[in-house]
Amino acid sequence: xxxxxxxxxxxxxxxxxxxxxxxxxxxxxxxxxxxxxxxxxxxxxxxxxxxxxxxxxxxxxxxxxxxxxxxxxxxxxxxxxxxxxxxxxxxxxxxxxxxxxxxxxxxxxxxxxxxxxxxxxxxxxxxxxxxxxxxxxxxxxxxxxxxxxxxxxxxxxxxxxxxxxxxxxxxxxxxxxxxxxxxxxxxxxxxxxxxxxxxxxxxxxxxxxxxxxxxxxxxxxxxxxxxxxxxxxxxxxxxxxxxxxxxxxxxxxxxxxxxxxxxxxxxxxxxxxxxxxxxxxxxxxxxxxxxxxxxxxxxxxxxxxxxxxxxxxxxxxxxxxxxxxxxxxxxxxxxxxxxxxxxxxxxxxxxxxxxxxxxxxxxx
Amino acid sequence: xxxxxxxxxxxxxxxxxxxxxxxxxxxxxxxxxxxxxxxxxxxxxxxxxxxxxxxxxxxxxxxxxxxxxxxxxxxxxxxxxxxxxxxxxxxxxxxxxxxxxxxxxxxxxxxxxxxxxxxxxxxxxxxxxxxxxxxxxxxxxxxxxxxxxxxxxxxxxxxxxxxxxxxxxxxxxxxxxxxxxxxxxxxxxxxxxxxxxxxxxxxxxxxxxxxxxxxxxxxxxxxxxxxxxxxxxxxxxxxxxxxxxxxxxxxxxxxxxxxxxxxxxxxxxxxxxxxxxxxxxxxxxxxxxxxxxxxxxxxxxxxxxxxxxxxxxxxxxxxxxxxxxxxxxxxxxxxxxxxxxxxxxxxxxxxxxxxxxxxxxxxxxxxxxxxxxxxxxxxxxxxxxxxxxxxxxxxxxxxxxxxxxxxxxxxxxxxxxxxxxxxxxxxxxxxxxxxxxxxxxxxxxxxxxxxxxxxxxxxxxxxxxxxxxxxxxxxxxxxxxxxxxxxxxxxxxxxxxxxxxxxxxxxxxxxxxxxxxxxxx
Numbered sequence: 036x037x038x039x040x041x042x043x044x045x046x047x048x049x050x051x052x053x054x055x056x057x058x059x060x061x062x063x064x065x066x067x068x069x070x071x072x073x074x075x076x077x078x079x080x081x082x083x084x085x086x087x088x089x090x091x092x093x094x095x096x097x098x099x100x101x102x103x104x105x106x107x108x109x110x111x112x113x114x115x116x117x118x119x120x121x122x123x124x125x126x127x128x129x130x131x132x133x134x135x136x137x138x139x140x141x142x143x144x145x146x147x148x149x150x151x152x153x154x155x156x157x158x159x160x161x162x163x164x165x166x167x168x169x170x171x172x173x174x175x176x177x178x179x180x181x182x183x184x185x186x187x188x189x190x191x192x193x194x195x196x197x198x199x200x201x202x203x204x205x206x207x208x209x210x211x212x213x214x215x216x217x218x219x220x221x222x223x224x225x226x227x228x229x230x231x232x233x234x235x236x237x238x239x240x241x242x243x244x245x246x247x248x249x250x251x252x253x254x255x256x257x258x259x260x261x262x263x264x265x266x267x268x269x270x271x272x273x274x275x276x277x278x279x280x281x282x283x284x285x286x287x288x289x290x291x292x293x294x295x296x297x298x299x300x301x302x303x304x305x306x307x308x309x310x311x312x313x314x315x316x317x318x319x320x321x322x323x324x325x326x327x328x329x330x331x332x333x334x335x336x337x338x339x340x341x342x343x344x345x346x347x348x349x350x351x352x353x354x355x356x357x358x359x360x361x362x363x364x365x366x367x368x369x370x371x372x373x374x375x376x377x378x379x380x381x382x383x384x385x386x387x388x389x390x391x392x393x394x395x396x397x398x399x
Numbered sequence: 400x401x402x403x404x405x406x407x408x409x410x411x412x413x414x415x416x417x418x419x420x421x422x423x424x425x426x427x428x429x430x431x432x433x434x435x436x437x438x439x440x441x442x443x444x445x446x447x448x449x450x451x452x453x454x455x456x457x458x459x460x461x462x463x464x465x466x467x468x469x470x471x472x473x474x475x476x477x478x479x480x481x482x483x484x485x486x487x488x489x490x491x492x493x494x495x496x497x498x499x500x501x502x503x504x505x506x507x508x509x510x511x512x513x514x515x516x517x518x519x520x521x522x523x524x525x526x527x528x529x530x531x532x533x534x535x536x537x538x539x540x541x542x543x544x545x546x547x548x549x550x551x552x553x554x555x556x557x558x559x560x561x562x563x564x565x566x567x568x569x570x571x572x573x574x575x576x577x578x579x580x581x582x583x584x585x586x587x588x589x590x591x592x593x594x595x596x597x598x599x600x601x602x603x604x605x606x607x608x609x610x611x612x613x614x615x616x617x618x619x620x621x622x623x624x625x626x627x628x629x630x631x632x633x634x635x636x637x638x639x640x641x642x643x644x645x646x647x648x649x650x651x652x653x654x655x656x657x658x659x660x661x662x663x664x665x666x667x668x669x670x671x672x673x674x675x676x677x678x679x680x681x682x683x684x685x686x687x688x689x690x691x692x693x694x695x696x697x698x699x700x701x702x703x704x705x706x707x708x709x710x711x712x713x714x715x716x717x718x719x720x721x722x723x724x725x726x727x728x729x730x731x732x733x734x735x736x737x738x739x740x741x742x743x744x745x746x747x748x749x750x751x752x753x754x755x756x757x758x759x760x761x762x763x764x765x766x767x768x769x770x771x772x773x774x775x776x777x778x779x780x781x782x783x784x785x786x787x788x789x790x791x792x793x794x795x796x797x798x799x800x801x802x803x804x805x806x807x808x809x810x811x812x813x814x815x816x817x818x819x820x821x822x823x824x825x826x827x828x829x830x831x832x833x834x835x836x837x838x839x840x841x842x843x844x845x846x847x848x849x850x851x852x853x854x855x856x857x858x859x860x861x862x863x864x865x866x867x868x869x870x871x872x873x874x875x876x877x878x879x880x881x882x883x884x885x886x887x888x889x890x891x892x893x894x895x896x897x898x899x900x901x902x903x904x905x906x907x908x909x910x911x912x913x914x915x916x917x918x919x920x
Contacts, residue, residue, distance in 0.1 A: 060449060161454075162454065163446070163450075163452055163454025163455050163457075163458055164450060164452055164454060165454070166452075166453065166454045167453060167487040168453065168457070168487060168488055168489040168492060169486055169487050169488075169489075170489075202458075203454060203457075203458055204442070204443075204446060204458065241442065241462075242436060242437075242438050242439075242465070242466075243438055243440060243443070243461065243462035243465040243466055244461075244462075244465075250436055250465075252434065252436075276457070276461075278489070279489045279490075279491035279492060280453065280454075280457035280460075280461075280481075280488060280489050280491065280492035281457070281460075281461055281489075281491045281492055281495050282461050284461075284465055285461040285464045285465055285495055286491065286495070288464065288465060289464070289494060289495050289498050292422045292423070293502070294422075294425075294427075294428045294430055295422075295427075297436060298433070298435065298436075298467045299430050299433055300429060300430070300433060301429045301430050301431045301432040301433040302429035302432075305584065306429060306584075306585075306586075307429075309552050309553065309581075309582045309585045309587070309588070310422075310427070310553070310587075312548075312550065312551045312552070312553070313418065313551060313553040313554075316544075316548045316551055316554075321490075321491055321494075322491070324490075325489050325490060325491055344550070349550060
């Protein structure tokens with residue numbers, strides 16, 4: 036038997052409410068990670084998703100660290116994520132994957148018997164399970180999903196949380212994929228609670244989705260600006276992924292000379308940023324051309340341009356730059372624009388089907 | 400009489416090309432001291448192993464590209480999956496896969512050779528490059544792009560470059576200043592701006608923008624530009640000491656130092672002479688670029704102690720100027736002319752390839768059509784340049800197109816000879832002589848030619864004196880005017896050094912014409 040209580044929850048009933056149905060294989064979890072073991076649980080009516088803290092993974096991940104240090108980190112990380120999730124629940128954030136319960140189970144017979152856990156509403160999967168990059172289909176679904184994500188980010192920012200790890204695997208699907216919610220606050224930052232992974236302001240999320248400035252070791256000193264500009268970039272990059280299957284960072288990397296890429300460049304971000312802009316505009320053009328309808332392509336181009344500009348201080352709507360009472364990184368304008376685009380796209384589809392139907396009728 | 404090569408004292412002013420070609424030449428690279436970011440792609444690999452969809456495949460492909468990992472079994476599976484499900488994929492994803500495959504195929508070291516060379520082997524190809532309609536379409540497209548990409552300094556530099564081709568200085572200056580405002584410290588922007596302001600004879604402005612940037616204190620490519628531009632104004636740059644320190648620091652590659660070493664070498668050449676300049680020029684050619692090869696070629700023609708043959712540097716891209724000068728010196732007119740064409744296409748705002756190329760074509764190859772075409776192309780960027788106009792008129796008259804020279808001759812009428820540099824006066828007066836003789840004002844033509852010759856003698860410029868005399872004699876023979884006999888004895892005794900192979904060729908041509916007359920009689 037493996038000496039890991041986090042792997043031994045199957046069959047148990049937690050808090051007299053949640054029956055642990057089955058363990059999910061690594062990677063199958065919608066909000067999984069290295070630090071957790073995932074399960075399906077049920078309260079008799081609905082299934083839910085349980086994330087149990089995996090102490091052992093922490094030990095293996097941070098070899099060479101003292102036990103006290105590791106325990107301290109684990110405790111802090113767990114407490115931190117729980118605190119953020121509770122804050123989200125208390126504020127009734129509709130587009131962030133919600134915590135249903137949390138607790139700590141004592142499982143006898145293990146070196147470390149306590150298993151802290153979090154229970155989330157059950158997602159059908161993340162967008163990668165449904166998405167196709169053939170853009171003539173499911174355009175309304177994509178726009179609605181992006182609208183949901185933008186609302187989710189807006190909600191998080193409203194309660195002073197920056198997600199920092201927005202990527203396709205963290206966009207979860209609910210209600211037969213009709214609703215998208217942002218999941219996994221494990222790498223999020225909050226202006227009011229010190230995060231254990233703050234790391235001197237360096238990027239907290241998955242580096243393979245990081246905004247370019249972090250790849251060139253540039254850290255914007257102002258917390259609010261850095262965190263919000265990062266979320267804004269990640270959102271723009273997600274739009275690009277929805278339509279092309281490439282994220283903006285990969286696309287910029289593809290469109291610049293290999294010597295300017297983060298793996299080769301020896302200078303500073305300051306020295307390379309102007310060349311990134313050239314690559315950025317090539318990527319934008321490519322993105323626009325990949326969208327089936329020209330008008331929609333142009334509108335999304337404008338959104339991605341303001342979200343993903345390679346310098347963090349030039350992201351956001353230009354009309355809100357240097358204005359005393361407006362937030363440069365606010366999602367309001369983007370949400371409104373996506374709302375309009377959904378309606379336009381729906382109209383176009385309905386109008387198209389109307390013409391087809393009419394044709395069929397006259398033929399008959 | 401045509402002007403050959405205008406430059407009296409060449410400086411290492413940055414060459415200005417479009418962004419893509421400049422990048423590929425390696426002038427913008429900074430690959431020393433890269434600190435690698437640690438990437439972990441376990442999550443997308445596990446997700447792919449767990450669920451195989453186009454979404455997880457794309458996620459893994461993106462992550463692998465960003466992390467610079469290309470040798471994973473799972474990545475290959477994901478790539479295969481994308482290709483098998485093309486209807487769900489996109490062109491961008493296919494492009495990304497192609498980039499990953501490319502990085503597998505080649506060493507990541509930047510390529511320098513064989514990537515830029517313009518393949519313009521025939522004159523017909525050259526004509527397509529100077530097609531007006533095509534050119535204005537490009538300018539329009541670039542202008543529209545710049546207006547859409549207001550924050551992109553690179554596209555504004557490109558727009559300035561295109562406007563410079565057609566001498567639209569104000570528009571070009573607005574564009575280059577926009578770029579400078581957006582990126583005041585960027586090497587590409589600053590070096591382009593330096594060449595821009597030098598081209599439009601405002602080197603002061605070039606120095607102003609260089610001084611405004613902090614980078615001029617630490618970037619060898621910019622320090623070099625400052626030293627050379629200051630030298631154009633007969634000033635000592637305050638960054639000379641910085642330049643020597645940068646060389647001594649050993650923190651930069653030989654390629655990064657090539658222009659700096661060449662600039663300092665040129666300075667030493669003017670100030671102290673061969674001994675101090677030599678080690679700097681030696682450093683400049685350890686890993687040279689086209690500019691430093693051309694500089695050393697020019698220096699070697701000024702001082703024979705610098706033994707240098709740029710033709711052995713065939714792997715240095717775009718060395719058209721150095722090759723043109725060397726081939727010209729060796730008397731290989733056709734090769735020299737071809738390199739002038741390539742040099743012009745590489746930098747269409749520059750008048751030097753136009754002058755040298757048109758001189759070679761009209762006087763030595765006797766291909767006046769080619770000379771006229773090159774001049775007409777060169778006039779676009781330099782419509783008021785007296786030397787380009789001079790060579791245009793000369794080429795047209797050599798091609799017996801007297802009717803076409805009228806508008807240019809009118810322009811000549813507005814020029815005050817005393818305002819011209821001394822050497823230019825000789826050429827200009829001789830060309831006026833040619834116009835007169837072709838316009839049947841024989842006496843006036845003779846007077847003008849004789850003035851040009853005696854003026855060259857007064858200045859002690861034997862090369863221009865000989866050139867004027869040969870041209871004069873040729874015209875007299877064509878006019879069957881016996882006065883040419885007064886000149887022919889002198890021409891036959893002309894002392895020609897090895898460096899003046901053009902004079903030898905022209906002298907032989909005239910002697911042949913003279914002998915031909917003898918045979919006819």
